[in-house]
Structures are given as C-alpha cells and as structure tokens.
Amino acid sequence: MSVRFTKPVAAAMTADAREALEKAGLSRRDFFQTAGALIVSFSAAGKLTGQTATVDPPVNRVDSWVAITADNQVKGYAGKCEFGQGFKTVQYQLFAEELGVAIESVQLTICDTAQCPDQGVSSGSQGHPTQFGPSALRQALATAREALLGMAAQRLGAASGDLAVENGEVFVKADPSKRVAYGALIGGKRFDLTINPNAVPKHPSEYTVLGTSVARYDIPEKATGQYEFIQNVRVPGMLHGKVVRPPAIGAKVVSVDEASVAGLPGNVKVVVKNDFVGVVADKEWQALQAAQELKVTWSTPAALPAQAGFYEYMRRQPTRDSYTVRTDDADTVMNGAARTVAATYLHPYQMHGSLASSCSVADIQGGSGANAKGTIWSATQGVYPQRDSVARVLEIPNTNLRVIYVEGSGCYGINGADTVSFDAALLSQKVGKPVRVQYTRADEMVAAENYGPAYVVDMKAGLDASGNIAAWSYEAWTLAKGGRPNANNPGNIVTGALAGFATAPIVPAAGATPTTFNNGGNSASPYGAGIVGGRAQGTGNIRAERVLVRTIQSPFFTGPLRSPARLQNTFANDSFIDEVAAAVRADPVEYRLRHLSDPRMKDVLTGAAEAYGWDARPSPKPGNARTGVVRGRGIAVVLYEGDNGYCGLVAEVEVDQTTGAVTVLRLVASQDSGPVSNPDGIRNQMEGGALQGMSRAMREEVRWNDQNVMSQDWRSYPVFQFGMPIPKVECVVIDRPDAEHMGAGECTITIAAAAIANAIFDATGARIREVPFTPARVLAALRART
C-alpha cells in the first residue's frame, strides 16, 4: 500500500522555517495553558525565557497527542523515535486506524520537547507495546474518537451506536447523508480530556490500515537524497565544531596551547571545560584542521587492564550481584543429579558502529543561568532525558531548553548521539552562536560510544536419569560504566564525564533472593520455570534454577547496544541447551520442546524448524567428514526481555575445516510479536536483525591496548559488508490479533550467534564458545574435538 504522507513542519530548521518559528506568536505549549487558543504546530524556542512558566505536554491528556484543525486535518504528536526501524510509519497507521481518518490527513510530529509528550527513551523494543498499551497513543486516540462520536451524536441527533466514521466524517449508518466532519465538531479547540482507561480501542481483527504493509513514509525522500538527517541540519550563522579527546582513557588536561592554532584560517576558537576540549571554526574543514593542530598536554593515566586474559581478569574483580532466579532447591537438585554438563561462554565488548559518525547542532544563547536559553537538534533516543541532562551541564533551567529529535543513521542503542549533543551544546554556549559538531570516525568509535559490555557466562545443567534437565545454573560476569544520561547522571556518557560530572561507580554488593521475576536481560533461559515468590513465571519447566549476574566496573563506558545483555545471555543459554541435547544424543528441537511450557515459544521454535525443513536427529550431523568443507544447521529461540517478542531462528552454515572460515548460507526466522502492525515492516526488521546478529557473531570485537581503544575505523572494527556472500533470509511472521503488542526489532539479532554456533557444531562436532567466530577460533575449536 503506497500513500503520500503529509510532512510536519521541518523538525530541523531551514532558514525559512527557523524564521517562521522565531516569529510564531503562540506556542504549542501555550496551547496547554490558554483556553480556546488556535493550534500552532510549533513553538518559539526564542520566546522561552526564565520568566515564562511553561509546562511539558501532560502525558495523560488527549490534547498532548492529537489536535484536529477546522479543515479536518489531524495533527499528531508522539514520543517514540524513528531511526530506520519504521516505527513512525506504524504510528501514522495507528492515527489513521484509531481515528478513522485517511493516513494522508495526518501530520505527525515526534520527539520534540516543545510539542510532544514525554515518553522517555525509545529503546528496548518498547515502542510497539507502549503506544498500543493502556496509557499512551492508542488509548489517547480511542478517547478522542469516543469524544468525537459523542459530539456527533448530539449534533446529528442520533445515538452513538448508530454512527460510523469514514475519512474523518461521522455519519448515521441508516442515513449516510446525515454527516459531520471532525473538524466541524472540534476544529481548533481542545478536547480537554484525560485519557480514559475505559475507552475501547479497535480490536486488531477490525484493522484496515494497521496490519497492512503501508509503505514507509520516509523512503522516497531517502532514496532521492532529499531526506534531512541530523547531519543535514543547517541553522543560519552556524559554525562548525570538533572535539579533541584524551589520547588515553583517564588522561586529564594538563595544559592547552591555544597559540598552536592561532594562525589557522576560519576564526578558530578553543573551548576547554575540565577535560573537555573542542574547537570551533567557520567551516567544517577548518575546524577539523584546528582540532588536529591543537596542542594539548595530557596526564598519563594508569594502564588499562590487558585485553589478553581480560575474561579471567573479570572473574577476579569485586562484583555487584543480582539474582534473576534463585530457588531453594537449586543446589541440592544439582548436587543430586545423575549427570552434569558444564561450559563457559565468552562474549566481547562490541560497538554500535553507526554508519554515520554522530552529529548535533546546538544554539545556546545567553551563557548560563535563568536567562540563558537554547535549542538542540539531536538524534538522541530520549529528548526529555537529554534536555534535563544538558541543562545540568550548561547550568540552564531545563524548561529554557528545547531538544528536537532529527533522525541520524541507525543507532542500535546509545551510540554517540547523546554525547555529541553535549559537545555541540558546550561549544555553542561558549561561543554564543549555533554550532554543528560531527565526529570523525575515530571520535565516534573510540571516544563517544557506550559499548555493549563483555560477558563471561558459566553454565551448568544437572540431568535426571532420563536425560532431562532437572537443575540449571547460570553465573555471569559483566561490566558497566555509565549508561543513558539523565538529569541526575550527566556523567553517564563521555562528554559529561570530561566536563566534570561524576560517573557513578559500581558498588560491590551481595545479591538477594529476588521477590519479583524480571527477566528483562534474558539471563534466565527460556527453559526455566522462573519460579520467584512461589510462582512459575518463565517459559520452561526446569524448576531448580540459579541465575546470578555479577557486575564489575568497566574501564570503558557501556550502555544499551541492540539487544543489550539479552544477546550475550542468549548466546550462552541457547548454545548450552544445544550442548546438553548433544550430550544426551537428542534432536535439538525435540530436546528444547521437552523443556518448554509456553505454547507461543513452542510455536516459534517449530515454526522456524518447519520453514527450514528441519530433519530431526541429534547433532553433530552423521556422516560429515572431519576434513574439508561441511554443512550443518542450528537453531535458537528467545522470548525477548522475558515478555516482549517470541522468536526462533535456524542457521545453516558451511565450514571450511582447513581454514576455519564459516559461511552462513541460510537464515530462517519465525517471530510472534502479537498483532502484526506492518507485515513488510516487521520482515525488514527481522532480516536486518538476523544479518546484523550474524555480523556481530562472526566479526565484531572491540580491541584495545594499554592506553585506549584501538578499534577506530572499519578496518580495525570489521563488520559484515557488501562483497561477502549474503545468506538467504526467510521470515515466518505469526500474527496474533488477540494478544498484546510486543517488540519486533531486536528478536532475530538476539539469537543469531547461538543459532550459528549450534550450526557450526552440527557441521563439525566442534563447539565454539567465544564470539566472534573468527577462523582462528574455529580452527582451535576443531583441534579441540574429541
């Protein structure tokens, strides 16, 4: 289905748009405070001063989400970002569906603190469950529709139940000539309603816009080079900034020799705040030259822990412990087992490695204090948390700052988008003019990322006499430092820390037996019963369970990277179930089914297996030679975050046992994310996730020396790229109209590493337990075969 979407006022300011904004008399914020005001779809950042009381659009008010103009156009506002995953298109669909209007009549603005409700951070595959959940976009729209029907009933002299809606017009079903447009009922006025929890949204079985493959609104502009990314934001009078980062992690500024750039062209200015160092110049190339020429003397910090032996180092550090599951009988059942199987899995630090180096534009006027104000254009996943954390760094009231989301390249979590926005804001504040900062590749990879942390996972299973798992033990060591920034923690990201804000350390602590089941990190396997507080809440039936996560201080900043913790844990959990199945000579699918209780989990497992053409038998594959090139297949499953998307994946691989090279030939995914909002959109996410997961499993590992990260470009941090064989990717999408909406974008990536490792074992009988599966590691695993 192809539709033409109505563009909202450009989030990123062209000169004309900015002028219009500055001249705007009434802001959308005023709309919440001024009865009967006209709708103005943008606010004036320039108007905001310390004296003006402003309010954020209240999340529980219908007017925060939707307004209808007199000419029957729908202005929508929402707080979940688009970063290439297609979710803005789904939100357009939701407006059209729930209100009963043409999708072309909807003008949707997302993630602008001056206009949109605060929905926190767009992360964790929470967009779908949140917007279709009980207190967000869908419920606001259902409330609005009920209100409009009530108004129409009065106007038309009919009962609400006798009315229907079509293209934004309400009509009497028995006499369609009696009709009234939404715009005639409410146009330009406020609903003045709190979201009604009892308003009844449409049932997914009635959907005509949702559930169809509406084409992505953004692709025509992207394919023709018209789309405005954050990297394309141009503000009049804008200067260009670059950062100068410490050459070693932990190095402090000793001195900055501003004279070293004094003769360079472009009106170069140097900005220093504690250990934050940056330059500003008229043109980007000039700023880049100045950043390279600036002489900074840095202190020599303590050496980083060596990468060789790092996984053993992790085990030796003081830990902050947390149990996901800890049943009283975990140790006794394990100790009484007829047989035990144990293995350790290793996962490295990995990075988002966004294709664009991150970029932001900030326009901070008036220095700091109550009269300072400003606007930041940012690809952050959370405009409100960023506004509040930048406000701390700049020492400006948060209500005097506006953060406008503009899409960057795919972020996959907290890449450099937040940190670079701090950089732009600091530089702009100092020079008093709009400043654009775009990182170099090394800035992005070495000194902006919150990496996905490394994991060491010790697994152990206790089997009963029939070979079924009676006890399951997971004990992991991982690392953390910082995370997403917020008002209390500007030091959670690189620039905040450089500018002098503390990064909270990991405080060692013992773990307690949990009282609630929270498997958000997928540390507990799908095969566990998840018994917490006496209730089984997992998707499996292994009752005696011990799941312990130990966190240590990371030398590098860490944070959410697509499928944070879940990916690393699932590599361990679903490799291990495969090892146990092999130990008892069981078919990998049949053995998983034996230990699963949740029917939807069983369905994605068998769904992927059937679509692949799974031949039931134990691994490794009988008859494969121990030399030369061999093929095999493996499977893995997950319920993402323990409650947010079921997925199964079969990988077929070819292994060259002479070189250790592994080629993934085929990936077959099966996914159940509840009601399907956009069938083509979910497939796009499944395909991309499967291949990105393959890239991370096969190629990706952050490398460092005693001073700093050495993975600084696409040569030193190789990813799957064009020119390499592309596997055949097939997707099975299970639609569940009666279920709750779940996440869709991080499912296949979570299970790719385990499925591929299991396939390598099936092909060769060699078990690879360390990511990435480089030829050297595969050869080592082949040599270790018994």
Next chain:
Amino acid sequence: MAAVNLSVNGQAKTVDADPDSPLLYALTEDFLLNGPKFGCGLAQCGSCTVLLDGEPVRSCTLPCSEAVGHEVTSIEGLGTVDQPHPLQQAFIDEQAVQCGYCLSGIMLYGKTFIDSNPNATEAEILRSLNGLICRCHTHVRMAKALMRYAEGRRA
C-alpha cells in the same frame, strides 16, 4: 582558501574552499546537498559516494580541486520524489531501506555497474559493491532492488 569552480547536478557554482579540502564539504556546505554523507572520512564505507563524469568516487577523500572540470552527480541528480529515477523507484518498490544513510554508495556503485552490464548476475552486481557498508544490514532487500533495476534495464 581559493575560488573553486564546481558543477554539481548540472548546477555550476564558484565556491570559496581550500583546494585540498574534500569535495564532500563543498557539496554539503555550498551546494546544500543531503544525498552524499560523511560516514568515515576514510573512503571505507561509501556513504559519501558521488559520480564524477559517471564514475563513482568517494567525495570524503577526493580533493575538491580534482572535481574541477568534471560533472559531479549525487543521488539528488538522478531523480526526485515526484519523478524518481528507475533505480530509486526500485529501492522504493522493494522498501530496501532501513535508516538509508548508506544509500549513495549502494545506489551509485550499483547503477554504474548495471548500466554497463545490464545482463550481469546478482553475484556480479553484488561484487561491484565490494566493501560498501550498510550497518542496518539491509543487504537482502538492496540486492533485490538492484536486480529489479537491472531487469528494467534489460527490458
């Protein structure tokens, strides 16, 4: 700084630039283009790709002085939202985009190769993209879009 005469998508302009500075900065700062993008500045990823007299080059490392006397074409120069080039239409039809930041490289290397080799196999077309990076890993759909464009060229 010096006056550098450039012709981009049929538009001639004299820009004030360091002749050694990469062409990409002139394209984004002076021609105000959004299509070619800074990804790595190292000619590794391909997101800055433009055509120089019909041949793909990496504008993030090509000195702007070397573009003087040549016609530069970015993906904006192929077609528009209302009248997309058949290659752009193929990417729209296949929905072969996630974030889309990489598109300049994928589209322009693919177009150049297919235009000269309309009967090429999928494997040959994909080899012409060697080294390009799509970090959303939209490879499956991009391959389909390029094959769709190649079919159109053959027809």
